[in-house]
Structure formats: C-alpha cells, structure tokens
Amino acid sequence: MKRIKLLIALLALAVIAAGCSSAEGIYSDKGQVFRKVIPQDISSLDTALATDTVSFDLYNQVYEGLYTLDKNDKAQPGVAKEMPKKSNGGKTLTINLRKNAKWSNGDPVTAHDFEYAWKRVVNPDTAAEYAYIMYDIKNAEDINMGKKDIDDLGVTALDDHTLKVELTKPIPYINEMFAFGAFMPQNEKVVKKNGEQYATTADKTVFNGPFKVKDWKVEDKIQLVKNEDYWDKKAVKLDRVNYKVLKDQQAGASLYDTASVDDTTITADQVDKYQDNPGLKKRLLASTFYIKMNQDNVPEFKNKDLRLAIAQSINKEGYVNSVKNNGSEATDGFTAKLTADTPDGKDFADSIDSPLTYNPKAAKQHFEKAKKDLGIKELTFTMNTEDTPDAKISAEYIKAQVESTLPGVTLKIKQLPFKQRLNQESSETFEASLSGWGPDYPDPLTFLNIMTTGNAQNNTAWSSEKYDQLVKDANGKLLKKPEERNAAMKEAEELLLNDAPVAPVYQKGEAHLTNPQVKGLIYHQIGGDTSLKDVEIDKSIDRETGKKK
Template identity: 70%
Template structure:
C-alpha cells in the first residue's frame, strides 16, 4: 500500500505542476474569474446531453443546470415548481395528474417549452427503439411497461398534452412520492424539432441540443472541460447571478487541490491524504451522501460467483472501517446494507436503514467459514477474478485495498485490477462484460424502492446475473397493493432488503462522503440527496469575502 500511495503522490506532483503552469497561461480560459464565474474540478465527464440516454449522476448533475422539468429540487431537496405553474391537480383516486405549464418558459433557441415537449420526451424514453436504460423508472405510467417491451404502440402511453400548456398523465396506481419523481432527469422535456434534426447525434455535443434551464452549454470538450453560460431565454433569468460555470475534468485530486491553492478554481474534491493537510482550512467541507458503493458480483461471467457462500465470503472479507478511515478519509461511512441512510424514513420517523439486519458485516471468522463451504461445494481451492474500477489514482488505491483484504482473508483467491474511464466502466456493467466491478447507486426519489427496484430480475441496472422470484414479488407488492398501507409496506421492504443481503449478489462497502475545498466566497450552492448533486441557479461569488479567512475583507 505504501508503495502505491508514494507512486500516486509523485504522479500527482507532476500532474499538479503541469496543471498550474496551464492555469497561469490561461488567464482568459477555464480558470478566469472575471465577473460572476464558478470554477469547479470534476473527476469524471458527463456521458451525454440526451436525457433519455443517461443513468449516471455526473450527467444528471449537469442536467440540473441546463434543463428544467415540471418540478425541481430546491433547497434541502424540497420540490418546487419549475416549468409547472403550481401544484398538480390529482384526481381519480390519485391516478390522474393534470399539470399546468407556465407560458413564459422557453428553450435557448427561443422556442416555447410546451406540454408537447414533455409528452414527446416521455414517449421517446419508453420507445423500445431508444433503448433507454432508465425507461423502467416510468413504468408506473399507464401502459408504460407494455410500450417499452414492444407489446403496445407508443401512442397508447398514458400521457397527453391537452393543449400547449396543459399536460395530463395516468398512473397505474397512486404513488405518494410521484411529484418528487417528476423532478428527476429522465422526466425532463425534449424539443422534438431538435431531437429529430440531429437523430443519433442528438446530445453528443453542445450544439446538438437546446436548453431550458438557468444555463446552457457553450463548450464541451470530452474528458477535458464543460463550460456553461447564463441562458438569457430562461424564464427566471433574473434570479440567476452567475455568468459562467466552468467545469474542469481532472482525474487526479492532487492536481485539483493545487489549482485551488493558486486560486484557479472555487471547488474541488480532495484525497484522504490531503484532508489532513487542510484540516484547519476554512475551505475544507465534508458531506455524507445517500449513495451506496458496493462490489457487483457478476454470476454470468464467473461461475464461482453463483455460489452463495463465495459471495458471502467476499462481502465479509473487507475491513470497511479501515477502508473509510484510511483509504477514503473524506466523510464516507461504513455500510452493510444496500439502501443508503438518508434516502427515506420509516413510518416511525426513524431512518429506513435503521431497521435492516445485515449478514454482510466485516467478519473474518464468518468470511473464512463461508469460503471453506464454497471451496467444498465448488470442488476447487484456487480462484482468479478481475475487479474493474475507474481510471483515477484514488480508484486504484481503493481497488488495491480491496484486493489486499480479499487475498489476505481468503487465501487462494487472486484479484486482478483493471481500470477504465468512467463511461467505459459503466458500459461494461450495462453489457455485463465484467467479473467484479466497484460501482455505486444514489437515490432518484425519497423511497427505498429507488435502491431495491434496481436488483429485480432483468432490471437494466442489475447486471449481476442474479434474480429471485420472491424478491421480485415482495417489491411488486410494495409498489402495488401495499402503497396505501405504510406499516405493511415498510415490513415488506425490510424483508426484501434482508433477502437481498443474505443472497449477496452485491457486497456493500461504504456510503459515499466527499471532502471538498470550497471557496468561502461561494454562496447559494445547493446540494441534493436525490438526482444530480447540485443546483447552481442561486449560486454567486461574494468577492467581499476574504478567500483565505472566510471573513469580510477589511478596507
């Protein structure tokens, strides 16, 4: 481990030097702070500007800035009207929703945002020809699943623009949290004229999309930078104070910290080693997010992973406390469950996760016991598996730690590490072209179902080759006949999660935390637990604040 860390430090120092020199020679570019500009380092690029084609949080975060749905997540995740003028009219026992749209909402090309844009977008997501990975999130719309499976025509979908500014849709059953779902990225509108103009190229570059949010994309250089500028066609542009948002894609957090030190950026995540360096700095901020990170164990690629005892052994073999304290040190927390703390409350007001009993705690003795059973059942004692992770230095350190823990606790297992760019790692998961992958999931709406549903049989985000009929049935009940019975539904969701954990198709490790250096001049930056991480609509830079002390400057 020391050798790996040392290598990363040297690499980081070299990269940092190059980045600082680049920043100094780029006064009018991405590091320029003239006017109201927020400059942020991100470790991964977004995958697309096409809201029908995205499943990753990096892209959804950018969607928060450049698109706007019927409703949006405001401060403290309180959902507020976006393109909608107010609250929905809910009739037919909670199954029919009618929403009126504001008449002053426009796309960045001047076209009005209409109810037809929502009808078109939702039908496009569910059209099987689109092959949208996230189509299932709309399955509560009338006929949605049948449409997506090619069993019914897309025009039978239960959504209709009654006129330019009235949208009506039908649900299969009343969903108490559906307004929160309408704020999620997959439900965003699309301009039919632009989508059809560019076809398969739609959303692949900044000029092949139009925007109806507070900002629009001016420049997107893949794996390098994303530059947003204020959208002057946005209906509420008076509330938007930033002129520009500059995202710099840097996989090495050492370099991000160096840029912060030279006042070239306003926000960057930092590594565990850097947290100690900045522990007394006013810029250091830690936040815990309701995102679970875990090992996906692909039974389709590795026959040995079909063995339950092998999966349990792997899940129990990793010292998670050492991992979050020594490897991450960024506010992350150990988790033994799948649903992340902070996603939803139980009927008694406590966090849903407090009710879950998990067998996947770090336990060397139990890990060895399960491993011995697995070896006996499989008739072999040597195993080689490949662990996929992102191509960042910190991801490499994480993978090396996991490899060391498994190989030490379970002798005979050899873990090989393969690193891929974020988009490639995700693509390999979606095509099930991997053996083990360090992956994560964050909630899309405030209900345990947002985690548990992705592990149902055949779900496009499952990708593990695992399925369980009883698990599927429990979730079907929780999302159907028990929706109006909070206590019974809660118990059913507990039973489902505990079944999942005992089967262990995934091995939970930690709930994600982030350590940031954030310029104290940055005000009005809203973080979210659901959907994309941030909203920048109300963000501004208060230059009367001293960047070093966080206090008002003295004259």
Template identity: 50%
Template sequence: MRKRLAALLSILVAVVLTLAACSGGGSKSEDGGKGGVKSEKSENILNLASTSDIPTMDSSLATDQVSFFTFNQTLEGLYVLDKDDKPVPGVAKEDPKKSEDGKTWTIKLRDNAKWSNGDPVTAHDFVYAWQRTVDPDTAAEYAYMFENIENAKDITAGKKKPEELGVKAVDDQTLEIKLVKDVPWMQSLFAFGSFMPQNEKFVEKQGKKFGTTADATLSNGPFQLEQWKTEDNWKLVPNKEYWDKDKVKLKEVNYKVVKETQTALNMYQTGKLDSVALDPQNVNKYKDKKDFSTELNSSNYFFRINSTKNKDLKNEDLRKAFAKSIDKDEYVKSLLNNGSTVSDKLMVKDFVKDEDGKD
C-alpha cells in the first residue's frame, strides 16, 4: 500500500531501531525470551504498542504524532504520499488542473469514495472541514497551515468569515481552491492530517464528542476505529466502504498503550507484540538479532534556552557559545545511539517566554 504521511517539514533524519517478528498475529516466543520472536502462523493480525493514547480523532484539533499516525490509517485526503514521498491521488482521482497563474486549482474527486457509514465523500466534506479548522471558534492550533489558501489568514485573525475561505464545491465531485501563491509543496501538504475531509452531518450530530470515542469517529481511509478504551488500547479494522479496499490485507491492528519501553520489549519477547522500538541502551544488545531492523524517520531535535530566567542568556553570542560547546557528534553517538545525524547548521534564536513560561 502507498506510504502515508506521518509528518511534514523536518530537518534531521533519525533512525527508529526496532525488533519485528517475521509475521503478525498468533506469535509465540521460541527462544526463551532472548529477543527473537518467531511467529508460528500469521492471522493477518498486527499487535503494536504506543507510548501514549490518541489525544483526539478530530483532524481540526490534532497536533500530535499519535493522532496524525492514526489519521494516516483511518482517513484519506485529496492526496497521499507514495514510497518516494511524492503526492499521488487519494480521494482526488487526478492531479490538480491549474489556472495560468497557478493560483486556482480545480480538483476532480473519485465518485466511489465513501465514509465508513456509507455516505459518499464529496467536495463539500473538504469545504466544511477546512472552514471549520480556520474558524477562530474552533481554536485549531494548526490553522496557520492553511494560510496559503485565500483569506485564511484574515479568517483566523477574525477579520473575515470562515465562508470566505478560498475553497468551494463546484459540485459533489469538483473542488476549487484559490491560493495566495503557487508553491511546489502545496499538493503534498494536502496529504497532511489537518487537511482531511469531515462529514458535516456526522460532526454536527456528535458535537463536542466528535473524535473522542470510536462511535464518535468516522473513517474514509483503509481502516476504521472499531474500539477505543482510553489510556488502554484501540483497534483498527478494515473499512469495508473504502474505495481501494482490495489493497487492505490486514484483518485487524491492535494498539496497546505501553508507556515504558522496557515493558513493551518484554511484551515483544513473550509474543504479545509484533514489533517494538528500542531504547538506546538496548541497541547494542539486540543489533545482531535477525529480527532487528532500522527505519528512517524525519525529526528535528533541539535545545530551547529560556532567556527570561537568566538575563545573560538574552545575549545571542552567549547562546551561540553554549551551542558550540555541545559535542553534537558524541551526543547522537552515545546518548541517542539510533543512527541520527548531526545538523551542521547553527540555529540560535531568542525564544522569549512570558512569566508562565509560554512562548
């Protein structure tokens, strides 16, 4: 299946170090719990761990990795990213048709895209979702990501109404988007979780409960949320209404909230999990196991200096001195120990915080 967008706009490349069983589901440890799990059979069931619960399934309000990761499995936007991180049609059935100046995009949608309740996914679902996200009353933290769409910035500032956002449904299968400028990354941005469609009738019926329980969540992607027990577990099952459902091979995906990585490793060793991420201290111990693998992820890590607690730190040269005093090579090699690479760019900004410690 096509690779789905987990994050955008990142700098450093980190490596996730994992142990993964040969196949998902029905697995039992055959080596006395020494790290290598061999599955006796595959039932097309995948059992995974998450270090935290899903904060929200409301694509207008989500800002965290777990929510967006779940969106990637349960929701589908206009476009998705393929294995080379190139945008390919999702709900859209083709690339955008652009005006001469590149600022007006017309996108045709699939006529067989459906929500998990059987409702068709239409252009109106994108118009409603995007207007809801930029509406100041929604208080969406990621509303700024819409600022390249006409009037979005003025809407979030309260100067214009959400209905004035530069997006409209020409008809059920035609979406028109007016941009501030034609930028090369815009089509990829439409694959990001904040740009997912929403079924207006369903969202309005759920009210404040929308996105807080499995029953208050609707899917238009390959999977749907079947059960969700807060701070414990959730289950994904195939969405029978998904337009490309024949590509979905897994019977179910079970997530267990496990906050301690050592606990997750123990669960993997006893066959309760099919994959687990390793802490740096465990990498050397398991790196020669046949079920050890690495996965490239895009992330950016940095130290933030609070200059309100020490007035001397308002001096940019002093902050640069601190930055240069850190042995970044040794830090990623010894402390992270996950294959991360060092950024050679020195980025020192004055992050000034108020009395409450907020930016």
C-alpha cells in the first residue's frame, strides 16, 4: 500500500512538472485562475450532440442561452434581455434579445443563431439524441420523425433581436429549459464553414459565454480564457479556467495537496483523511445511477422476475457507506431527490412507493421463478462501467452482491472509456450498463420521459403503452391540473419500478476538496453542474486554514 501511495504521489508530481513548462501551464496559479480536476473528458463542443453532464457543465462556461440559471436554479436573462412576453394562452413566446451579445469572433449573437441551432437539433440528419427535449415546440416531433419540413419548426427570428417561439402547450418550466445546453445558439456561418469538423477542436468553434476554449487536448486537458467579446465581461473575474482530465481520483487529491488544483473529487477511502481539512465539501446531486438491462441483447432480461431479482439483490446502503462514502444516498426510485416538488411542497421522490428495496429473500424467490419460467439453471451477463479505479470498485461490489445473493448468476465487468460506454448505450451494443441520469429541467418528466417508447435514452427495449400515456398526459392535458398531473407522474414511476427495466442503486453524492480561496462558485441541480462566471480567487485567504492570512 505504501508503494502504491508513493507511486501515485510520484505520478502526480510528474504530471505537475509536465504542466508547468510555461508560466501559465495547466497548474499555474498566476493571476485569477480556477483549476479543476474532471473525471472524464467532454464528448463534444457541439451543443446539438452532447448527452453527458461533463459537456453540459463546460457549456455553462463557454456558451450562453436565452437564459442562465442562478444559485437557486431559477432562470435569469442571458442573451435574452428580459423574460418572454406570452400570448395565445402561454403557447406563443416573444423574446427580446440584448443587442450587445457577441460571439468570440466578433459576430453579433442574433435571433437567427437560435432559430438555426434549434432547427439543427430537431433535424433528423443531425441525429441529436436530445432532439426530444424540443418536442414541446410546434412541429418539432414531426420534423424529427421526418414527417414535416425543418422550416415548419415553431421558432422564428422576427428580426436580429426578436425571437418568436410557438409551443404545443404552455410549459411552466420553459424558461429554465431554455437555459439547457441543447437550446444554446450556434453560429451558422462557422458551422457550415467547418462542416463535419465543426466543434471537434477549439479553433473550429466560436463561443458566446463568459469564457472561450483556448486549448482542448482530448483525454488530457481543457483550457479556457476569459471571453473579451462577452457582453457582460466586466462581471467576469477569472482570467483562466483549467480542467485536467484525471480518471484516478487519488492522483487528484495529490494535486490538491501540492496546491496544483483548486477543486477535485476524492474517493471513499480519502474522505476520513481530509475530515479536518477546510476544503472538504460533500454535496448530494439530483442524479440517480442504475443498472440498465438490455432485453434485446440478453433475452432473459425480458423476464420480469429476473429483473426484479437483480434489482433486489444489491445492498445499496452498504454500497453508499463502504464504496462511496461521499454523500451519496441509496435509492430505490428513478426520479432523484432535489429535482422537483409535489403540489403540496414535498419532494416528488419521497412520494414514490418502490418495490426495489434490498431484499435478498424476495430476490432469491424471483430468481427461482425466473429460472423455472426461462428453463435455465444459470445466467451470465456483462455489465459496462467506466475505466476508472472508482468505477471498478463500484462494479466489483455490485458483482459480489448479485452473485452472492443469486447463486447461478455470473456478472462480468467490462470497463470502457466514458465516451465508449455512452456510445455502446446509444448504439445498444451492450448487455447491461451502470448508467445515470440527472435533470435537465426542474420537473419529474425530465426523468420519466427518457423511459418512454422510442426515446434515445431508453436503451433497454422496455416499453409500456400505459406508461407512455401517463407521461403524455402529464405533459399535455394535465398541465393545468397540478394534483392530477402529479398523480399521473407518481403512477408512471411506480409502474416503471414495478416492471424494473432498470435497477436503481444510488443517488450521486460528491466529496470535493475545494480551495477555500474560491468564492462565488455556483452549483446546479439541473443542466450543467456549475457556473463559473462569478468565481473569484481570494488570495487573502489561507488555503491551508480557510481563514484570513
């Protein structure tokens, strides 16, 4: 163990040395710079194509939509200079844009940039997995299904600074939804100039947020600099933001110890070590993690008793206490806590009755019935996870739980780079996958929608007409009937959990080491994880004690 720790420290120092070859290397603290370790790389700089939280977090820094989210996850004007003017019973929105918004190449940000970007997302040729998030816009679904022309989308630039959006129905959380990454603008001239190479590198992209990407080395680092063309640049205090891609969280802690980074997550066995460190912070995120079971690639997963057996075989409290130890919580549900409240002010997740509690006896009974119905004595399947030390420990715990509770089941672990795991889910070339989801807007539908038939995120081959109808009603005829709408969503989630196409394991927590000098850092529960626009490094604070020098 001592040798391993020494090796980790030496590797961290080697990484530091490699990054300090220039005065403003990735670990340099010269000027106002925020340095953060991230566990995996972004998937794309193209806001139409990303589906992962790491990319959406970056988008919060380098792009800006009509609205941004404040510290309470409420919409505030971004490129829009005010809230929408509503007409037609709330189905038509007229949005005035500020005239001083610019791209990082000096081009003005106009209403046409939003019209073009949104049409690109719903265009079936783009193959955007997030196209469905725009289905509340008039004709979006028909366009995405190839039934209508792209120009029929209910978004129109009336002039350079006026955008008209026609919805299929009034949406109570529409302003917060407009802050999400898929709704951010794109510069048509730049997209067309670069073609298939658009957004593959920093120099083939333009940015309209507080920062712009200066350098992106895949699976290594992302360096941002202040965007001098940003309309509100006077409010931006940081000169630079440096992200270091590091899959080994222990190495991240070593970098923090040497004052080479300002923020990193740490592993379960490191939390006790830093218990008295002023930089230790724990937070619960509105993200649930679960095992997806692909019924097409493992036909046995079509058996409901088998799915229930797997879902009930894992000691989740043991998992979050021994494997995570970072603020994560065991969960038996699908919609995460902190996503949305019920009409009477309670957390929607707390209202759900789930059968998927840890129950070894019930799990064994379901497995015996499944074996009899399927005519099998044993089952082997492979579960995908990421290629990080932390992910391996997590997967091995789940493997041990499933195999010990259900004799005859063999769970193989397949570790993949983050992007490859996502790609295998998207192409449905997996058997099982330890996956997760976080909210894109503050409503249970942000979770429930993804399990509807045909949704790009529903990679399980599970389908339920009743479930689909309940979700459709909650997003349609019940929108103005909050009690009935809440009941429909509750019924939908409980139907899902009783069928168990996924096996919930935990709600994500994070243990961070964050430099006490970092002020103004905003964390979000929906959309991208952070906003860095207001961050400032207060060097009058002692990093080691958290107190004034």
